[in-house]
Amino acid sequence: AQKVTQAQTEISVVEKEDVTLDCVYETRDTTYYLFWYKQPPSGELVFLIRRNSFDEQNEISGRYSWNFQKSTSSFNFTITASQVVDSAVYFCALSGEHSGSARQLTFGSGTQLTVLP
Amino acid sequence: DADVTQTPRNRITKTGKRIMLECSQTKGHDRMYWYRQDPGLGLQLIYYSFDVKDINKGEISDGYSVSRQAQAKFSLSLESAIPNQTALYFCATSRGTWTDNEQFFGPGTRLTVL
Numbered sequence: 001a002q003k004v005t006q007a008q009t010e011i012s013v014v015e016k017e018d019v020t021l022d023c024v025y026e027t028r029d030t031t032y033y034l035f036w037y038k039q040p041p042s043g044e045l046v047f048l049i050r051r052n053s054f055d056e057q058n059e060i061s062g063r064y065s066w067n068f069q070k071s072t073s074s075f076n077f078t079i080t081a082s083q084v085v086d087s088a089v090y091f092c093a094l095s096g097e098h099s100g101s102a103r104q105l106t107f108g109s110g111t112q113l114t115v116l117p
Numbered sequence: 118d119a120d121v122t123q124t125p126r127n128r129i130t131k132t133g134k135r136i137m138l139e140c141s142q143t144k145g146h147d148r149m150y151w152y153r154q155d156p157g158l159g160l161q162l163i164y165y166s167f168d169v170k171d172i173n174k175g176e177i178s179d180g181y182s183v184s185r186q187a188q189a190k191f192s193l194s195l196e197s198a199i200p201n202q203t204a205l206y207f208c209a210t211s212r213g214t215w216t217d218n219e220q221f222f223g224p225g226t227r228l229t230v231l
Contacts, residue, residue, distance in 0.1 A: 004159070033218060045160075045207060045222035091159055095218060104175065105220060107159030 002027040004094050006108035013082055014116050021077045021111045023092030029053075032096040034068065034075045035105065039089040051075065082115045089113070120144045121223035123208050129229045136195040138226050140208030147213040149191040150220065151175075151183060153204040160207060166191055167213070198230040 003026040013019045025034065036048040049059065051068050059066045063080045079086055089112050093105040121142045130136050140149065147168050152160040152175075162175030164183040172185055180202060184192045195202055205227050209220040 009157075033215075035219065037222075042224075043205065043227070044224045045209075047219050047221060050219045093159075095215075097215070104162050104165070105160070107161075109157060109159050 002029070002032075002094050002096050002106045004092050004106050004108035006090075006092055006111050008111045009109070010112045010114070012114045012116060015084060016081050018078060018080050019082050019113065019115075021079075021090050021092075021113065023075045023077065023108060025073050025075065025092070025094045027094060027096045029096035029098050032094060035093040035095070036066065036075075036077050037091045037093065039091065039110070041088070045091070048077075079113075082113075084115050084117055087113060087115045121208060121210055121221055123206075123223040123226050125226060126224065127227045129231065130198050131231050132199055134198050134230075136198050136228065138193045138206055138208075138228070140191045140193070140223055142189050142208075142210045142221075142223075144210050144221060145188075146210035146221075147188065148211045149185065150209040150211075151181075151191065151193045152207045152209065153177065153202075154207060154225075155204050163193065163206075195228075195230075198228075200230045203228060203230045 005024045032053045034051045038046045056068050065078045067076045089110045091110045092108045095105050124139045150165045151163040154160050161177050163181050164175050166172045166185045169185050182194045205225050207225050208223040211220045
């Protein structure tokens with residue numbers, strides 16, 4: 001079985017602050033993929049990033065960065081200089097090579113980020 | 118135009134009614150999925166389809182059925198809706214290979230069962 005835990009239910013920051021969203025996962029698979037999705041107030045789910053288990057390089061995309069650490073089973077997401085438009089629910093998800101024939105995504109419960117002006 | 122569309126976007130219905138939610142995609146993907154999202158929870162997989170003739174149950178399929186009418190269309194039905202099926206429903210698509218497996222979601226259908 002696989003599991004994704006996002007312990008931070010809600011985070012509130014003031015604009016321009018940096019914020020890190022935590023994601024801890026459990027899987028017995030050696031090959032797996034990790035994902036982050038954003039769900040803004042309008043409700044759609046927007047794909048942000050995919051990372052495979054063999055690539056522990058951190059990734060930066062503009063104000064977004066991701067820190068993957070297999071040793072702690074974590075895949076944390078940092079927003080630098082947050083903006084009001086970053087306010088959304090952020091989901092971390094996991095797909096393991098043996099997670100059923102669908103290689104289905106297991107989602108965390110999400111973190112509601114509110115960025116105040 | 119959106120690559121994955123869902124109709125209707127909002128629906129209010131009564132207990133016992135039959136409801137169909139529709140999903141269409143122009144991404145050319147083989148795989149399609151139906152999820153539900155409940156407040157404070159992540160997404161749970163209801164059904165998935167690898168192609169028109171391959172349909173499979175997900176983790177919470179009871180009370181739901183699906184139809185894959187074509188590569189581009191995947192419908193979800195609630196045969197007799199009940200209040201605890203009130204949720205946000207998402208359709209998603211992905212390519213057929215696991216190494217290229219990110220899922221792309223539709224805008225969601227908000228269903229309320231009274």
